Amino acid sequence: MKIINQKRKKEEIIEVAAREFAEKGYDGANINEIAIMAGIGKGTIYLYFKTKKDLYLETIRAIVDRFNEMSEQIVSMDLNPFEKLKLVIETFFQLERESISYLKLWSRHQFQHNPVFPEEVSKIFKDLRQPLCEIIEEGVEKGEFSTPYPTVTGYFILSLIVMLMPNLQRPNSVPLVQEEERIPFILDTVRKLLQK
Template sequence: MAKRTGEKYDAIIDAAVRVIAEYGYHNAQVSRIAREARVADGTIYLYFKNKDDVLISLFSEKMGSFITEMEEKLREIESPADQLYTLIRLHFEKLEEDRQLATVTQIELRQSNPEVRRGIGEILKRYLDIIDRIIESGMEKGLFRPNLDIRVCRKMIFGSLDEMVTSWIMNDYKYSLLDQVEEIHRLFISGMGK
């Protein structure tokens, strides 16, 4: 298998986002992804085992780089409340600026098989760990209640953001996700605060 870097690899990942967003995962043929990437069908198999591997890699690449960027930005912020605000804003900003990626991550990944879900779990865990660290830090600094169940809070935060984006997609992007940041942040802080 070829090394997963370079122009062709990036072109295939980007093409997969566009094709899966337009046709759905089950109707996104490898040949269509290859055409969109302007590579031969066989080139895809130099980088990926199968279509499931393309989807897992797409999520790992796109969300992995987003999570790394988020981690860097959050390191510059001391207040857990401000970190949470930034996490919400970056989450919405990333998906609002790339509607095709939003469609793939919110709709198509959920219809995939268990192997794909396992494959994306590692990247998703990195994201959930960021949320855990914000909650733990807020508890340590006395901003959040000391008896919070971190697991429940994490699910509340991630689930709320996830549902907001899914609802936005299902409503044909009729409003701005970024316009929701203040209210969602206020609800989280008031729910977890002392």
């Protein structure tokens, strides 16, 4: 019972911390502000996380776990690879609406070298499943897709998805693709990249 409450409290703090870290970055984030936003005292955070770094890494870890959960659900479904891809893509756009902070933090480390705790973060990201990659590999094995680099293509599609999320981009950096056009466009691109 107590342990469950502890866990819930940690999750609450992580939720708030994710917002702060996503908005201001690791160094810009302020433990005190996180506490205030979480409606608790500064010291309370230290009951649940040993240091700011710890809080950050546990936040990253929580994101990885959440992503993996979703990946597992989709990958294990009884669908053909293309339908699975579509589902993953839809799920990402759902995340954009529901968990933009998580998505920001994830993308900051998913793509490109980031200077905050590279080793530790890399270790955590080792556990992150890449459903697009897995599905494409599966499709190639089944003979439904064709590409010389399935994994790279998976990451590549991922970057296209992210590119079409205005909230993850610099303002005005990437031209608007109408919301309802995004998924068809991505699927069309997938087809081009993976057709036999």
